[in-house]
Amino acid sequence: MKLATASAMIDAALAEATRLNASVCITVVDAAAWPVAFIRMDGAPLGVIDVSSKKAKTAVLFQMDTEAFAKIAHPDGAAYSLENTNGGLTSFGGGLLLKTSDGAIAGAIGVSGATTEEDIAIARTAARLLST
Template sequence: MITAALAEAERMNVSVCISIVDAAAWPVAFMRMEGTILGAIDIANKKARTAVLFQMDSADFAEIAHPNAHAYTLENTNGGLISFGGGLVLKDAEGTVVGAIGVSGASTADDIAIATVASRVLIA
């Protein structure tokens, strides 16, 4: 998945951090591309943690955690979460959550696109 994410980021001409966690939110793999802003390290990790802890993509988490939603400030729990896109839940062929991937450093849309390409490796 890291290799696929790196290839897609290079194809898009962006630099990102890629974080992969297991189903318990423990780190499994991490990569920071040369030139990626340092702040993206923590954000990529939190995107992955948010996705797996709540079993929803971080973009969907944003729908319940914004100021007018029913769970505003939820991102302040669990040691800090992220309420914008770039974290995707990873499921096996049976639909069981096996982890998550978080990508940060480019635009939110690009982060999501890179994470999506990388997540397809798990399904293949």
């Protein structure tokens, strides 16, 4: 994940968050789960800094969106308490695995601070940049 790509994704996510009137934190990580770009919008609660980071980390480490991860990590799921591994993960939507047009894993984006549905929508808007 190049910084220019991560920055463009942050810009797209910021525009969508602004359109939704949401204040969020946005984290972009590379394929090894290391941070590439981060931003905290004015008014975003401090607690969602860590949540956006963990959403991105979860998506890339398990190669799935956190919305799907939530289905296996909930109390009745096949991998209940999996979110307690790897220094802490997040098992709800807003983290998206990012793939290049040829299917290679580029990294992940995590968005937190709005509703789960809005976090997902904001992340999807940013993720579309990789498919163009």
